Each structure stands twice: as C-alpha cells, then as structure tokens.
Amino acid sequence: MSDLRTTPLHDRHAALGASFTDFGGWSMPVRYTSDLAEHHAVRTAAGLFDISHMAEFELRGADAASTLDRLLAGRISTMKVGKAKYSLLLNETGGVVDDVIVYRRGADDFLVISNAGNRTLVAAEFGAPLTPSAGGDVTISDVSDDYALIAVQGPRARAIVESTAGIAEVAPALADLGYYAWSAGTFAGTPLFIARTGYTGEDGFELLVPNASAPALWDALLIAGEPHGLVPAGLAARDTLRLEAGMPLHGHELSAGILPAQAGLGRVVALDKDDFTGKAAVASASADLPVLVGLVAEGRRAGRAGYAVLDAAGTAVGEITSGVLSPTLGHPIAMAFVPPALADPGTELFIDVRGTRISATVTALPFYRRTA
Amino acid sequence: MTDQNTLKYTAEHEWVALAGDVATVGITDYAADKLGDVVYVDLPAVGTTVTAGEVCGEIESTKSVGELYAPLTGEVVAVNDAVVDDPASVNGDAFGAWLVKIQVDPADVEALMDHAAYVALTGGEE
Numbered sequence: 001m002s003d004l005r006t007t008p009l010h011d012r013h014a015a016l017g018a019s020f021t022d023f024g025g026w027s028m029p030v031r032y033t034s035d036l037a038e039h040h041a042v043r044t045a046a047g048l049f050d051i052s053h054m055a056e057f058e059l060r061g062a063d064a065a066s067t068l069d070r071l072l073a074g075r076i077s078t079m080k081v082g083k084a085k086y087s088l089l090l091n092e093t094g095g096v097v098d099d100v101i102v103y104r105r106g107a108d109d110f111l112v113i114s115n116a117g118n119r120t121l122v123a124a125e126f127g128a129p130l131t132p133s134a135g136g137d138v139t140i141s142d143v144s145d146d147y148a149l150i151a152v153q154g155p156r157a158r159a160i161v162e163s164t165a166g167i168a169e170v171a172p173a174l175a176d177l178g179y180y181a182w183s184a185g186t187f188a189g190t191p192l193f194i195a196r197t198g199y200t201g202e203d204g205f206e207l208l209v210p211n212a213s214a215p216a217l218w219d220a221l222l223i224a225g226e227p228h229g230l231v232p233a234g235l236a237a238r239d240t241l242r243l244e245a246g247m248p249l250h251g252h253e254l255s256a257g258i259l260p261a262q263a264g265l266g267r268v269v270a271l272d273k274d275d276f277t278g279k280a281a282v283a284s285a286s287a288d289l290p291v292l293v294g295l296v297a298e299g300r301r302a303g304r305a306g307y308a309v310l311d312a313a314g315t316a317v318g319e320i321t322s323g324v325l326s327p328t329l330g331h332p333i334a335m336a337f338v339p340p341a342l343a344d345p346g347t348e349l350f351i352d353v354r355g356t357r358i359s360a361t362v363t364a365l366p367f368y369r370r371t372a
Numbered sequence: 373m374t375d376q377n378t379l380k381y382t383a384e385h386e387w388v389a390l391a392g393d394v395a396t397v398g399i400t401d402y403a404a405d406k407l408g409d410v411v412y413v414d415l416p417a418v419g420t421t422v423t424a425g426e427v428c429g430e431i432e433s434t435k436s437v438g439e440l441y442a443p444l445t446g447e448v449v450a451v452n453d454a455v456v457d458d459p460a461s462v463n464g465d466a467f468g469a470w471l472v473k474i475q476v477d478p479a480d481v482e483a484l485m486d487h488a489a490y491v492a493l494t495g496g497e498e
Contacts, residue, residue: 030408030435034408034463037409239435240434300459301412302432325411354430
C-alpha cells in the first residue's frame, strides 16, 4: 500500500484491533479501542506503548562526551553514569533540529534517542555513520533498525515491570531508580535497557530491547499488567497525555525556526559552555520573539494546531501549535505562540475556532501535574 | 437495533432512515471509528433548512474535526439533544445515535446508496 515502515510489534497491534496512522514515515497504532479510555488508563493505572519508531544513536569513545557537548545545547560531559538528560540539537541559526534524550551508559558510552521523523536530520548532524569522526576518538552508530522501544507509563508502571516474567537482573532495582535515570537488566537472557523516562506526565519506563525480543516482551508486559489495569495505548492517547503535561512535540511546539527560549526551554541551553552548534545565534537572539504559552478555555470546542489566537480587538496575535479537549481536565487546552507582552498568566485572549471566537486565558504550563 | 440493510447511505458516511417524509440521519460506525472518540457535536437548529451536500454541523473527536454534511434538502424537524449532551454515544452506537430528522422529498432518499453500495465504498466495513 505504501512505503510506511512497521515495527516488530505490528502483528501484535493488528491482532489487538488497532487503527493505524502514518507518523514520521511509520505505520503506528493510533488507538486500539478508545483513545479516551487509553488516556484515562495511563492517568489512573498504566498504558503500554510501542514507540519503536523512535531513533537511537550510540556514541562510544574517549571523546564521546566532548563530541556531544559540541553537538547538543546542554552540558553532557558532566552527566553521571546512570542518568538521563533532555537536550536539544540546534542548527546554526539556533533553531531546534530535534529534541532528544541522552543516556550516559558509561564514561565513554552514550545512547541518544531522537524523534523518528528527524532521524535522517539527526544522523546528518551527528555525521553518522562516521567511524571515527574527524579529530576524535568517537564512534557514532545509528542503531535505530536494531532495537524496539516499549513504554510502560502510569502510576502502576513500576509494579508491572517488576512483576513481568522474564525481566531479571535489574540494577539498580526500580524502587531505587530516580526519574531521568536508567537500569540495566535482562529479558529472557537478552540485555534490556530500562529508562525511567516518558512522554505522558506520569511515572513510567521506556524499555529498549533487540527487535527479536520485542514481541515476547510486549506479551509478558501485557500479562503482568492485566491485574493492574494495563491497556495497550496508541499515539492518540500519547499526544493528549503529553499535551496535558505541557511537553513539546517537534513539528508543533519545536521546529528549525523556533529558538529554545521561545519554547520555554532556555534552561536546557548551557550558554556558559564552549562552542556548540547554534550558540552564537541563541546568545544574540531578540527578546521580542513570540513565546509558547498555555491557553485554557471553557466549553468543549478545542482550538487546534494552526488556529489563530486573537487579542481583545480581534487582531491575530499568535497561532496554536497543539490543542485538544483535555480528557483529564474536561476543558479545552492548547499551546500557542504569542508576543511576550501577551504571555503573562491570566491574560485574556481569544481563539478563532473555525469562525467562532472562543475566549481563552493564558496559563502556566503544564496543564496537568501528577500528584504522586 | 436498526437493520442496516434497510438504510440508505451517503459518500460522507451518513446513514438515512426514511419514515413517511421524515428522514432520520446519523453517521455510520465506519465514520465513528475513523473519527475516534467523539467529544463535541454541533447540530443545526430545528426549523432551519439544510441543503443536500452542504455542511450543516460538526462532529469533533479528540483527534480531529469532522463536518456533518446534509444528505438531503429539507427543514430540520428535530435534533438529538441526547447526543449533544453525550457525544460519546456516537461511538457507542452509531446506528442508534441519530443526529437530525429532516422533512424531505422521499424521492430524494431513493437516489442515495443502498447498503451493498456503501459496504463496497468502505471496502467491506459498515
């Protein structure tokens, strides 16, 4: 039918009755039964996501850390082994090529997970495959085709992973694992990488395994999760969950034309470190550029990506990047870029919902924050 | 339970049930599945005249906005407020959750697709 790629779990999704969507060049499950039910399950119990479309890069060698310091906006070389860090890959004009998570697996060993749709862009910036890169001891490998990534997200996530048959030798134990850190383990004897990271606003884990082990791990997690209320969840729920949690999605809140500070990610950029791609542009950027805000409204009609944001006079002052009727909160929420003068929480604005003007209030992100 | 074989259908994935000169209109299971969870339904007011093929309302899901096309020309004689209050009922029973009733020329209904033609259109789903 098309050139869409499928993950090692595609047959599992089809057997579960999933609807599929094209996402970043992949045919991915958008929902299994009801995206609202899947969303609520993650907030109250747990959801199981196939996120094998994500891209993975390995950087190894004595100069791996300094190479990442030069490539990414954050300070990677000071990360402790065992930790994870959210970072950004910028272009020369300071725009966001992609947002990534870096995991330090050893003094000279890093894993970088990037978005599926930006894999070739990230690979180009990383110079992959490049062995070794010019002037340093670092080997950069794009291992995306070798691994599957499965996320277990929700308040029951830890109990589920801990009770999954076949998962063993987990160190540190998950009870001792902090957020944005990872454990090593095995699944049925195969190396398993367990990161306490996610994209839902809940506690949870992302499990990286070789492709061949993915279907058995998926099945084992579903069986272990059944008494906890675990359900398979698709990209529709993943999107509404991350939006409630105020997390940016590249292509919406982040893009090659948006500076980190505009998206509220100024803290991610280590301007005090040595030169890195995009540093000069970020350092000299105007403070008058539009900034990302949260908008909340009443009723049930959500502003959607691309809808105009209006001021009291009806003048278009900004644009929505993502919006939905929040399943958890019960009212419309949206993220939008507006001028700094209109970005203070409490500012009254309007959304043009297909010709109908809906009042909306600027609010601090995130919209939803878990309590435990 | 509505007998889907006796209904008429449109290419915009609506079903039509005719009783006398009043056509009851809803969207099909196929359309409800494609939309995902319906969270908002906007219907025309009773007494307004709708025109076949023109947009007369909206059906919004978590993920997308769908337009409701009038399948026939005529005056709206009733709307289903229960669906407006509980949009999820469209997903629960698309063939039970009627949206509008329109007073029509029954001859116009005959021109719509029958069940076999609609199933052919959707590749076997209904």
